[in-house]
Amino acid sequence: MNASERLDATFIALADPTRRAILARLKQGEASVNELTSPFAISQPAVSKHLKILERAGLVTRSSVGTSRPVRIEAGPMREAVDWLEKYREFWEQSYKRLDALLEILQTPRNTDKPKTKKPRRDDDA
Amino acid sequence: MPNPLTITTPGDTNIVVTREFDAPRELVWLCHTKPELLRRWYGLPDWTMTVCEIDLRIGGKWRFVTVAPTGYEMGSQGIYTIIVEPERIEQTEYYDDDWTKGGSNNAAVFSETHGRTTVTLTVTYSSPEARAAAAATPMAEGMEIGFKRLDAVLAEEQAA
Numbered sequence: 001m002n003a004s005e006r007l008d009a010t011f012i013a014l015a016d017p018t019r020r021a022i023l024a025r026l027k028q029g030e031a032s033v034n035e036l037t038s039p040f041a042i043s044q045p046a047v048s049k050h051l052k053i054l055e056r057a058g059l060v061t062r063s064s065v066g067t068s069r070p071v072r073i074e075a076g077p078m079r080e081a082v083d084w085l086e087k088y089r090e091f092w093e094q095s096y097k098r099l100d101a102l103l104e105i106l107q108t109p110r111n112t113d114k115p116k117t118k119k120p121r122r123d124d125d126a
Numbered sequence: 127m128p129n130p131l132t133i134t135t136p137g138d139t140n141i142v143v144t145r146e147f148d149a150p151r152e153l154v155w156l157c158h159t160k161p162e163l164l165r166r167w168y169g170l171p172d173w174t175m176t177v178c179e180i181d182l183r184i185g186g187k188w189r190f191v192t193v194a195p196t197g198y199e200m201g202s203q204g205i206y207t208i209i210v211e212p213e214r215i216e217q218t219e220y221y222d223d224d225w226t227k228g229g230s231n232n233a234a235v236f237s238e239t240h241g242r243t244t245v246t247l248t249v250t251y252s253s254p255e256a257r258a259a260a261a262a263t264p265m266a267e268g269m270e271i272g273f274k275r276l277d278a279v280l281a282e283e284q285a286a
Contacts, residue, residue, distance in 0.1 A: 008254050011135060088141065089133050091170060092247075096131060096145050098167035099157055103149040106157075 006058065007084060010077050013057035018042065019050050023073060026060060032068035138254040143247040151238040154245060155212035158234065177201070184209055188217060204229070212236055219249075228252035 013019055022036055037047045051071060054060040058077040063070050131145045147154050157163045161178040169175055169192045176199075177191035189203035201222035208216035213236055220229035228251075235246045251257040 005255070008257070011257065012138060012254060015135070015138060085133060085135070088143075089131060092133070092143050092145070093131050094170050095168050096147075098171070099154075100147065102157060102163065102167050103147055103153060106153055106163075107149060 006077055007080055009057035010059065010080065013054050013059055016050065016053075018047075019054055022047070022050060022054065023059060023078075026071060026073040030063075030070040030072040032070050034068070036071065135257075139251045139257050141249045141251075141257065143249075144244065146242055146244045148242055150241055151236040151243040152212050154243040155236055158215070158236075158245075159211075173200075182206065182209065204232075207231070208233070228256055230256070 014023075018040060021040070025031060025036060025039065033044060033047060033051065036051070037044045040047065051060060051062070055062065058074055060071050061074055063072070131143065133144075134142045136142060157167065159180060159182050161180050164180070165175045165178040168178075168190070172195050173192045175190065175192050177189055179187070179189045181187050184206055186206045187203060188206065189201070191199055191201045193199050202219055203222075204218035204220055206215065206217045208214060214233065216231065216233040218229055219232050230252070231250045233248045233250075235248075237244050237246070
């Protein structure tokens, strides 16, 4: 998988609430499939299916050692997805901060040449 | 202080950005639709907006070009598909360097409560792959972002 495909797999994996809950549980430490199944009102095969999707995205790995084959979280692909969202966030945060400043200037009564110099009458909130 | 920015990724193809502003929505609307106002805030602080054209009517074209400190020019453009002043605006968006493979549909909704305006921007990509491809944007490369802890992410993803 290239970076884009990996990120895509990560987002698909993260799109499901059960899978996010599984990741949240694994964040506290590795667990067997049995241990992962108990908090959820779904069957073990269903949990296994979710784990396969998480594995494909590289978000979790299963140990080949021991009979319980514990599952553990892998931070790398999650980091890529997060980095991307953080960059996206940074773009909008920086832009919107400047918009805050601009809106303040535009609402300062001194600026009589601007489109709005005072707040308009408030609409009914109904 | 306005509520902080939130970003969620519901479904396979959406990114939703929400932010509140301490201003009436007519004003926030103008800041999104008047080039002379938009170019004063849109984009990263060290990038320069050299083209900001807005033909604000349904079927009308918009085009932005911003230049990075490295000299890289990032152009994007699209067509307005829905305009309900000052409540809602929808437009297509295509980047000159088509890394998002087919562009996106962007819907901005402006809602006002007690003189404050919440802007909800929903970007819908043509496919999950397209959303993921947006990760390779040169825009993103121009930024220095620290790695946030996994805890914060999981909390955010779970809240989504």
